[in-house]
Amino acid sequence: MASSPPFPKVQQLCADFDPEAGAGAIAGAKEAKQSINNLPGWPCVSLSDRAYVEELLYRELYASDLETVAPRLWIMSTQSSANVEPLHRQRIKGREILITEDPRLHLVWIHDRIFIKPIPKYLLSHHFWEHFLMCKPPVRGARQDLIQRAATGYLRSYRYLIQHESDFNMAKQDHLRLVPRHVEWPQFCRFISNFARIEDIDVSHRYHYGELRLSRLNFYAPFLFGKFHFQNLHGQYSDYFARFYGPILFAFAVASTVLSSMQVEMAVEQVSAGQGVVLWKLMDLGIP
Numbered sequence: 001m002a003s004s005p006p007f008p009k010v011q012q013l014c015a016d017f018d019p020e021a022g023a024g025a026i027a028g029a030k031e032a033k034q035s036i037n038n039l040p041g042w043p044c045v046s047l048s049d050r051a052y053v054e055e056l057l058y059r060e061l062y063a064s065d066l067e068t069v070a071p072r073l074w075i076m077s078t079q080s081s082a083n084v085e086p087l088h089r090q091r092i093k094g095r096e097i098l099i100t101e102d103p104r105l106h107l108v109w110i111h112d113r114i115f116i117k118p119i120p121k122y123l124l125s126h127h128f129w130e131h132f133l134m135c136k137p138p139v140r141g142a143r144q145d146l147i148q149r150a151a152t153g154y155l156r157s158y159r160y161l162i163q164h165e166s167d168f169n170m171a172k173q174d175h176l177r178l179v180p181r182h183v184e185w186p187q188f189c190r191f192i193s194n195f196a197r198i199e200d201i202d203v204s205h206r207y208h209y210g211e212l213r214l215s216r217l218n219f220y221a222p223f224l225f226g227k228f229h230f231q232n233l234h235g236q237y238s239d240y241f242a243r244f245y246g247p248i249l250f251a252f253a254v255a256s257t258v259l260s261s262m263q264v265e266m267a268v269e270q271v272s273a274g275q276g277v278v279l280w281k282l283m284d285l286g287i288p
Helices: 019-025 029-037 050-061 064-075 087-092 126-133 142-161 165-171 185-197 214-224 237-242 245-284
Strands: 042-046 096-099 108-110 113-116
Touching (some): 064 214, 126 142
């Protein structure tokens, strides 16, 4: 397991957590101190409450249900972390990029939609990684190790999502904001290049895979997750039952075909039986 952040401090994209950067960037010592003491991107979360910060990170980064069934995800996806199309390819495929804050839905797609989680500012801070994700025992716990691996795998997925400047420009569009507005293309390239050397052993098991198909996750949900669906996207009952129309019509067509065949067979048997009776009567009358 890595003992240092996956990127050097000189290439960090968020300096809000650094005391020297915060004091120099914000006018007023009181505002600077307040910025440093709060989680970057979460101004109401105090960094002094480590237990709450860990709980927040676990909720925001760790997809517990997918991690639990990760050894069986090969059933519904290519077993490769590189199985992620860049943003411009997503558009070529006709997929609409939808923002999600749920780590379970990151890189999950269905029909013409794919869900992507924007990069939180705090994951771009070297200082934050050192003090909250890479801290050594006795402060470090088992859950923190899970969070670190999930965070590393999550950031590595952006190495595949943003491969060209066109992908980067799409990521910075106002309706997406997958990357903070202040970040420039050369900065991002230097930052994300560090994740090219990250191996699967350094990330959580969910990120041994790339994109996941929601229709398959929902289909296998009763067997893998013990519930009716992984994620329900239907707001109305009519939308929910509409997905059963095809299978029901197919079953009805098959049943109709089978019944028609049985009727034809019965009619043929009746005709054959009638012909046998007539022949017997003719023979009984001595008519050859």
